[in-house]
Amino acid sequence: MNFDGRKYVIITFMLLVGVIYTVRIFYMQVIDDTWTLRAQEIAEKRQEITPPRGVMFDRKGRKIVSNRTYYNLMICENDIKHLDTAAFAKLIGWTKPEIRNRIYQIKKGEGTYTNPQNGKVTSNYQSIRKYPFIKELTLEEISKIAPHLEDFKGFTEQVTSMRNYPFASGANILGYLSEATREEIQQDRFYKPGNNIGRSGLERFYEKELRGIKGIKYIVTSAMNNAIESYADGKYDTMARQAPPLRLGMDMVIQAYGEKLMRNKKGCIVAIEPSTGEILSMVSAPSFDPNLLVGRRNISLNYPKLATDPNMPLFPRPLQAEYPPGSIFKLVQALIALQEGVITPESAFPCDKSVVGCHPGHNARNVAEGVQYSCNPYFYAVTRRIIQQKVKKGLYADAEYGLNKWFDYMQSFGLGKSLEADVSGQRPGVIPNAAYYDKWYGHHRWAFSTIRSISIGQGEVKLTPLQMANIAAIIANKGWFYTPHFVRSIGKKGALPPYRVKHRTKVNPMHFAPVIEGMRRVVNEGGGTARSARLDNIIICGKTGTVQNPHGEDHSVFIAFAPMDHPKIAIAVFVENSGFGGTWAAPIASLMIEKYLTKKIKDKAKEKRILDAKLSNIKELPQAIIAPVQE
Amino acid sequence: MRKNDSIIAQLDWPLFITFIVLLAFGVSTVYSVAYNPEHPNIFSFEEKYGKQMMWLGVALFLGLIVFLIDSDIYRKFAFPIYGFTLVLLVIVLFMPAINGAHAWIGVAGMGIQPAEFSKIATGLLLAKYISELSVKQQTISNVVGASMILLVPMALILKQPDAGTFVVFTSFLFVMYREGLTFDPIILSVINSFPGIKMKQTWVGSHFIPILFVAVILSVVTLLLSNVEINLFFFKASGYMGVIVTLIILALVAYLFVRQFGSKRDHSRAGVIILIGLILGSALSFSVGASFSSLAPHQKVRIELFLGLKEDPNGEDYNRNRAMAAVGSGGLTGKGYNKASVSSVESNHVPESETDFIFCPYAEEWGFIGVAVLISLYMFMLLRIIKIAERQRAAFNRIYAYCVAMILFYHFAINIGMDIGLAPVIGIPLPFFSYGGSSMMSFSVMMFILLKLDSQRKDVLR
Structure with missing residues (x-):
């Protein structure tokens, strides 16, 4: 028998695969942008840079609310090599159990993820990521620790800023900041976990005026979440901008x-x-x-x-x-x-x-x-x-x-x-x-x-x-x-519009x-x-x-x-x-x-x-x- | 020797050039994906591209040797070569497992994968075995004999385990099909064992391999679409109904094609075949789709995960999701050479992006235009090999050429298919592209043997 005709069956298969693949890839690359978006999600990280909050001056031009640089001591478990726990404990003034406890807390604090398909429970904690080990250290505190961090691989310092009130007064007016809650983060996409939000007083009322504009840096990241390079040479990056200062009528x-x-x-x-x-x-x-x-x-x-406190100092x-x-x-x-x-x-x-x-x-x-x-x-x-x-x-x-x-x-x-x-x-x-x-x-x-x-x-x-x-x-x-x-x-604008309206009482002068x-x-x-x-x-x-x-x-x-x-x-x-x-x-x-x-x-x-x-x-x-x- | 008998004069230059171009594309992609600014030289042997260049050199050197040796030895020594690789496939099972598979034999700090070379050996022996059969080929013993040549290495490879190469071995079934060695005798003997039935051949039996192939593809496509809601002109339907509609359209086109170009005798025969094919295909698609829809959700998920159809971007489907993102983000013109943001080795979002998933960085960097060029090159190469196969005087040469074509086709179809969600994720290299000494050497040697055999085709008397 002659089976030469069968080559056409094979050729048909080959061409069919070639055509189907070409059409499919054309669809994926040129028509459908789902995968482009997914790629951005995977590889391009938006790094948000939170500017220092706007400062406040009183009526005499005294700076009454300012920002001060603080330092977080970060831990990255993967980078830790032969940690001398005793020496490290001595450096930061903790005990060894306290250090172990803190690491346990960090891991637990990240929560877990349950895979809906197979019910596998995995921790959100990633040993390759940096987590704050001690938050909000002052310059004096970090300057005692930082020079020795070389000996403790896996621990690094990170700069952050917090409020400073040069006058120990006006707490009821100025209010205070604390970390945004999950509800607040859901309501306003400005906030990310760990961001501060005005909790009372002026800090709360003028939250939008004080928080400034976040800078956004697009970076190409690896699966390990390491920054590799800035995306498109920083073409789409924006600078963080601190809010203009508030000038208060208060003395x-x-x-x-x-x-x-x-x-x-x-x-x-x-x-x-x-x-x-x-x-x-x-x-x-x-x-x-x-x-x-x-x-x-x-x-x-x-x-x-x-x-x-029974005298209710927080009660305004x-x-x-x-x-x-x-x-x-x-x-x-x-x-x-x-x-x-x-x-x-x-x-x-x-x-x-x-x-x-x-x-x-x-x-x-x-x-x-x-x-x-x-x-x-x-x-x-x-x-x-x-x-x-x-x-x-x-x-x-x-x-x-x-x-x-x-x-x-x-x-x-x-x-x-x-x-x-x-x-x-x-x-x-x-x-x-x-x-x-x-x-x-x-x-x-x-x-x-x-x-x-x-x-x-x-x-x-x-x-x-x-x-x-x-x-x-x-x-x-x-x-x-x-x-x-x-x-x-x-800033350069006056008071909010409602405070520029003269109200007259019904009583003649x-x-x-x-x-x-x-x-x-x-x-x-x-x-x-x-x-x-x-x-x-x-x-x-x-x-x-x-x-x-x-x-x-x-x-x-x-x-x-x-x-x-x-x-x-x-x-x-x-x-x-x-x-x-x-x-x-x-x-x-x-x-x-x-x-x-x-x-x-x-x-x-x-x-x-x-x-x-x-x-x-x-x-x-x-x-x-x-x-x-x-x- | 006459002058025009020299290897240069008789070499099939179109195939050789395509082969060299693909090798160049491959090495440049490895260089791009694994680029380390500390060692910018492509010959830096600390880096994967340096090693790949070395493997390329070794492969070209082996090619030179193949060109110098008389091609007759492959036919003569097909069995010892086959036996040698079988021995290696047995030895490899006693080697320590790397990534859960006993696939590597360490030689002086370097590893080789005997499974890669067993493809050549099996192709050579299969070519020798079939070419030496008598005219009356279609006997059960012949079919079983040819099958045994495949099954022994397949069993050893499955033991490693190496599912990818195992699947690639089924490509030899197409070679057998082309040579008329099908499972028809086995099917016939079963049918004829019933009293009163005497059949000489069955259409299904003699075309069993392609029909099986189509059935598998049809089932997978049906499953792919079964969770999709589509709009068919007037009514909404499950995705697999679209498959049936497509089949009907394809059948009509095929019938019109036959009416236009076929002889009168073909009309009725082709019509019957197309109608039966349509009915069988629709029934298959319908039954697969309907039974899949009726499964409980957790069973569905299992099948979907098994087939790699399930979207679970961070879990089971991590690799495919990232690979597809890398390919899909390439756009029309790509991100530019050395600009892959998802699939570079450094970013490591796509695992194995320099080996099994090397199509991802290529597609990401060169975009659709690059992909179209690549697919065209492969298509040209495959069709050229078939053209070469069909012009051989010696059956051995023809069968070997078909083996090469089918192995390359399988690697091409599965490797790229898994990056675009059309094939299950099975780790096999993309020929001439993927980083790795064994695959680089085995594919090159395979190609050089083909080129050598073809260059000496006129020396063989029928």
Whole structure:
């Protein structure tokens, strides 16, 4: 038989394979980009370079938040050769079991991967990769270790940066950083495991402005993850860019002084520049050194201590503590009443102690005297005129009408709602309206007599210290305010847009004069409740308050602004459990004003009295491990 | 000797040049993939390219010897050569295992793989055996005899184990097929053992090898596509339905082709063959696809992993996934010489990229244009060898040439197929390309023997 024809079968097979392979490879290489993407995934690594965070300056140009270089001691198990554990332990000051334990921790911390097909469990840990063995070593620490690392193959140093707070103050304002959580990493692809994110305060509010732009370096890597060369000679690489600095309206020296004055006390100080709404100082006492929460080591050591401290140093009192305002509230009542026309500056009300208690020895003949003496019956009468305007038929409907009108005024003062300052976690306080009381008592089942305690800032009314300070700023400005804020400029741009909008209250500027006169007398005239706040050369206008506290000693509160004619500072001081407002809050405010306006204190005795006062039993807070660097 | 009898005058230059060009491509690819900037010289013997150059030199030297020796010795000494390699294949089993296989015999610090050389020896003996058969070839004893020549080394190679070379040995079945030695007598004797049946030949039996080949390819393609949803004009279907549609289209094309060019007598015969082929193929594809679809998921995964069809980029399918990424990322024009980012030895994403996966760096660096050139060169070489085979006067020469063509074809098809997801991952070298002394020497010697035999074809009287 002749089998020559069979060669065509073989040739057909060969050509078929050749054609199929050619078509297949054409598809893979030219048409389908799946494999190109996969190749990039395999061989080209994006190396992200995190820039140092943006720094912050205070209003006087002092660098108050900076970055400091730290070092991680990295371990690469594959590179380790004949490790002399004892010598290494001695070098880093650990024990041998601690080293073994740490290596075990690193391996365990990487977790495992379970192959869904065959159920094989493998560790994510790779002995060829570098892992941080000790994180966040200071220059002093690494400089003791680094020269000897040659003898310990497999251990290398890596540079990293962390926050540094040259002034050990303002922790409640500045906030702190900690590593981004898994949820945060999922939400925002900017973050990678190990990246820091602002956890509170300005660090959190201005996270996007501070974090900067990550640099991206494309490198060709091997299966061992070693960088081989930069991809396409760095054509697609981008530089990491540090965010522009934040310039704060805060004065760090005043802030530090405030924290010093509030030592061994609980409470807060909020100082605002009335003309700009910039917050000059915001003390939350007890305060702590922001360097306590820098880096993993510090956080793990100090955070639990701070969080479990019964005096709650982490609680941002100026923003979140809602206190009844006490007598300082009378200022707003007078302003509303004047605007509503239910009283005149010359209205007089007797000090009728049968309606509400008061201290003896006065009868207020006009608004200024009412403020000066802080006469409770006077403001009882004033507020009744606001609430019960006799416009609507029936006592209840009239009270409902009056209260809602009052509520609108309060809202225009930024009360009963969050002020929206540039720091997260502010509380709105409480300003009741008709609906609020309807819920308590039922519709048309309450009148002024039911809710009268609001007239002297007690009862349902609650304000945050920030709102109290803002009231002082509004009065200093005679009726308007910028929303209080910390950051006056971001790089070359100004403050964020919401802080450039002037808010006007519903009270006409002309009505402020008698109230301001009353505030002047409070500090500067005989019979005023805050004579202790008086300064020789600066006219302070203020108002004391004593907040009844059913749980213990009354709270002392004082709001003020100065100088009277061209106000440069508006301030609220709140001292918990310290009794009468004139005793503690007023002198503290006075010292703050004097320090801010004249940079020095004349009355050393007054200062000493405040510094020595132990009004609360405050536990000694830990010291920062890493001493801050002055810059 | 007359002047035109000299090796230079009688050499098949097209094949020889293609062979040399492929060798040059191969060495340059090894140099590119294993390039070490510390030893930039291609003759640096510390590096793989230096060693490969050395092997190339050895291979060319062996080629010179082959050219000088009279070609008659291969026929005469086919059996001793075969026996010698069998001895080596036995000895190698007692050698220490490297990477889990007893494949290497150490000689003075160098290793050789006898399995590579056994392909030549088997080809030579098979050529001698078949060429010396009487005219009445198709007897059971002849088929068994030829099969035994393959089966003995195959068994020894499987013992190593070396699955790749084992599979390559099945290429000799095509040689037997070409020479009319098929399994038809065995099938016939089974059929004829039934009373009342007397058949002289069966079509299936005589074309058993290619039919089996097609059936295996069809099954694999069906499995490949069984998890794919495709749109067939109007309705959605499982991927294997596409295979059946393709078969119908192919059958129609083939029938039209036969009608156009075949004689009248062929029409009905070809029509029947095409129709039966279509029905059998569709039935096979349908049954494989349908039964695969009905398997439990874990069984499916096993089969897919076994066939290397499963995507598990970091686990079982690590090699293939990376190899395909390397090839696929080449684009039209490639990344440029020495620019392979996935498959260079240094990056090591594709394992064995200088040996079994050497097509990856080539495809990555030269892109589709380079691949098209390479495939064309191989195709030209294979067809040229078949042309050479068919012009031989001596059956021995023809059969040996077919052995060479089929071995090269298998290596080409499996080696490149595994890099592009069309063949299971079986580690066999790409002829003339892959780094390694044994394969370099065995393929070169195989080619030189062919060239020598061809140059002396006119000396042989029919």
